[in-house]
Amino acid sequence: MSNELIINSTPKGDRIALLQDKRIVEYHLEESEPHFSVGDIYLGxxxxxxxxxxxxFIDIGYEKDAFLHYHDLGQNINSLNKFTKDVIAKRQQNGRLDNFKLEAEIDKLGKIEKVLGKxxxxxxxxxxxxxxxxxxxxxxxxxxxxxxxxxxxFSNGVNISKKITAKAERQRLQRLxxxxxxxxxxxxxxxxxxGKDVEELERDLKDSLAKWELGVKNLLDAKPRDKVIGEMSRATSMLRDLLNENFDSVIVDTPELFQEAKNYVHNIAPDKEKIVKLHAGKTKAFEQFGIEKQLKMLFGRSVSLPGGGYLIIEHTEALHVIDVNSGNKSNTEEDQEATALSVNREAAKEIARQLRLRDMGGIIVIDFIDMKKAENKKLIQDIMKEEMRTDRSKYTILPLTKFGLMQITRQRVRPEMNVQTQETCPTCGGTGKISASIVVSDVIEHNLEHIIIKQNEKKPTILLHPFLHAYFxxxxxxxxxxxxxKYKTWVNLIEDTSLGVTEFKFHNKYGEEIELNG
Known part of the structure; x- marks a missing residue:
């Protein structure tokens, strides 16, 4: 299975798409304005x-105070509070804890007012x-x-991931x-x-210790609401979690992001540095890899399945509901049970992808097509478990009920990802009435003549809808x-599916947009 990470920089922030075998499975938008990301550490x-x-409720600079429950304090909160006060008072100058005396752990059933003060x-x-x-x-x-x-x-334990099952390997890692x-x-x-050797693990440990030391250094002069340790960007954190021998390429479209990704990959896996590439084509990265089109097809209320069935995805405040429908698949199988099983198998695979793609969390209820045989119901549950195995969020999958409903809980740590899939007509503005759309070609030719003859632009580029591109x-x-x-200069035409059928943009030979009059 091939893995590709495509990063597109926009004025609103960086768009990140993870592709597996050319199909998008994760999509993130990292906003450019200040954002409270999972992993960030603040002085509150x-x-x-x-x-x-x-x-x-803790003030960390967000418009609403952040929520901290007693169970999220951690057993070593007294040690953390003592250390924080020592650093702020300059009694502790570095992050080393070998001479730091740990405080007693708190009671798991205690009260928060006994631990924190206003x-x-x-x-x-x-x-x-x-x-x-x-x-x-x-x-x-x-x-x-x-x-x-x-x-x-402020802890002394060594815990091994439960997914590492080999006893000898667990003992090796524990000792190491x-x-x-x-x-x-x-x-x-x-x-x-x-299976990683001691050098790689020790280097990773030193990197984390250096990050902690830098955070303590920042804490020495920090003011309330200051970020002390920032989680790395969404793109590099995905590389950290996902980069393996199956990764084929990381493609970015700005020199700054390219350098950041290259430096990070060089640090964690020098042999993989060559997979980081700068997108240099004239076509946008998301356009060239077909991501723009996939996004429009995958984020709608209705999602088509390969065999003719489709999903209806509804979002409410309390939960998400997914309805599985057979569509035109109904007559292709020998009986109703076979039809239901065939559509449900496809649906289970697509739903697992949709949960990850949209980052849907909380309670998800799936209404599969009714099946009578218990082994078929068990098969659908097994398929769902297998497809969600690569999901990095915590989740629980319950068996199908007698009504054919499957319930899934999935941890949500970020706002759900949504992409606008319905467009307002660029010409009528949603009124339903337009002037003759065929005249757009005349408008383009009129503007082109003005730009080349009056403004003396050479080799201009026009971004336009694929329909217009084909017409010209x-x-x-x-x-x-x-x-x-006619003009003795070549006009470059680039398809852009993000534009409406009557929209277009002119760029000069340096890639700068040309302002058009009227």
Missing amino acids: TVKKMVTGLNAA NSPILVQVVKEPISTKGPRLSCDISIAGRYLVLVP MSSVKPANFGVIVRTVAE TKGFPSLRMKWYF
Whole structure:
């Protein structure tokens, strides 16, 4: 299975698409304005204690105070609070903990007012981004994620991922990490560490320790609401979590992002550095790889299945509902049970992809087509489990009920990803009435003549809808060829499916947009 990461920089932020065998399976938009990302660590202030919820609201600079529950304090909150106060008071100048005396762990069933005081400083980590009307969700169980390991300050345990099942390998990793980790730091060994040698694991541990040291240095002079440790960008964090021998290419379309990705891959896997490439084509990266078209097809209310069936995806405040329909598949199988099984198999695979693609979370209820045989119901559940195996979010899948309903819970730590798939007509603005659309070709030719003759532009480029592109380039001689003979300069035409059928843009030979009058 081939894996490709395509990163497109836009004025609103970076768009990131993960492709598996050319099909998009994950899509993220990393906004350019300040954002509270999962993994960021802030110096917050306790604003309000809510005894009834056994929780507190913390000010970290978001418009709504962030939420911190007692169960998210972590057992070593007293050690963290003592360390934070020591660093702020300059009694502790670095992040080393070998001479730091850990405080007693808190009671798992205790009360938050016994641990925190109003207006006191507190070091917190974002575990869930602001979603809908809610502020960020926080934890004081601080951790620094690396490629193979997760570093946990104020702890001494070594925990191995449950997905590493070989007893000998678990013992090897346990012995290895126990011998190399510093005092008063715990380590969680990630699944990808299986089979890795000591040099790679030790280098990853040192990188995480350096990140912690830098955070403590920032904390020395930090003010309330300051970010102390920032999670890496969404693109590089995906590389950290996903990069393996099956990764074919990482394609970015700006020199700055290219350098960032190349440097990161060089640090974590020097042999993979050559897979990072700068997109140099005249066509946009998302356009060239067919991502724009896939996004429009995959984020609608209705999603087609390869065999003729389709899904209807509805979103409510409480849960997500997915209805599976057979469509024109009904007459292609020998009986109703076979038809239902065939459509449900395709639906299970597509639903697993949709959950990851849209980052749907909370409760998801799927109404599969009714099947009578118990083995068929079990098969659909097994397919869903297998397809969701690569999902990085925590999830639970329940068996189909007697009504053919499957219930899934999936952890949501970021706002759900949505792409606008319905467009307002660019000409009528949604009124339903337009002037004759055929005149758009005349408007383009009029503007072209003005730009070349009056403004003396050479080799202009026109971005336009594929319909218009075909109109100007098909046939012999094509209209574009006639322009060449008329104006003695070549006009470059580029298809752009993000434009409406009557929209177009002119660029000069340097790629700058040309302002048009009227």
